[in-house]
Amino acid sequence: AFAGDVAIKIMGNERIEEEVVKSYLDVSGITKKSDISIQKSIEKLYESGLFSESKIYYQKEGKNDIVIVEIKENPVVLEVKFVGNKKVDDDALASETSLKKRDIFTKSKLQSDLKRINEIYLKSGRFLTKIEPKIIPKDRNRVEVIFDITEGPKAKIAELYFIGNEAFSDDELKSEITTKQSKWWKFLSSFDVYDSDRIEFDKERLRRFYGTKGYADFTAISAVAQISPEKDRFFINFLLEEGLKYKIGKVDIINYVDKFDAD
Secondary structure, eight states, rough: OEETTTEEEEOOOSOOOHHHHHHHHHHHHHHHHOOHHHHHHEEEEHHSSSEEEEEEEEEEEEEEEEEEEEEEEOOOEEEEEESSOEEEEEEHHHOSOOOEOOOOHHHHHHHHHHHHHHHHHHHOOOTTHHHHEEEEETTTTEEEEEEEEEEEEEEEEEEEESSSSSSOOHHHHHHHSSOOOOOOOOOOOOOTBBOHHHHHHHHHHHHHHHHHHTTTOOOOEEEEEETTTSSEEEEEEEEEEEEOOOOOOOOOOOOOTTTTOOO
């Protein structure tokens, strides 16, 4: 390929056509040896997700300058496997991760998947779960991706605290929410495991409860979860502002209907 008197030579591509590589280059700029164009072209090559390495440099070939674009293609994913997971099945993990069979492998996708798997286990209350990625090189620039998972125990809710409640006791409020303290006889329950969505739902339940008791200005200001240093149990603190209790005062009927008895 030529731009004026300067040739562009693509090196290192195996699966990807030269024209695809060139589509990410500022051809006019790099043939004029523009540092800005070279930097932008390298950035676009990386941003494409197709290449793990890219270099642009110049060399002489006879009397002519040649632009060398040297790339290393990201490998293709041959297989994605999950090992050690018992509480979350393969299909559930695979549906939430971005690396799939025959996809282009990138480090950013791997990091994103590690974060997502960790979030899934945090959501289920397993804060001691460890995830180790293993990338196994295969032939023809392919890799096998293995997520080696060591599932930790669930972090149970040890205590529920309420701050700011005067009209109702802690026990009364505990009976109104779905989140429960862990007890040995509740081994089949999932309501004693920390769940941020459930906590938000319980704030709404408290608002409704207080609303039925006349506390129209009630606010559940916050619900703060603190985990123990061992990461095996939670302490939930509900901060409440009850406000005033309202009662019905005088009731009047403004009547615009003829022959209507207001009493």
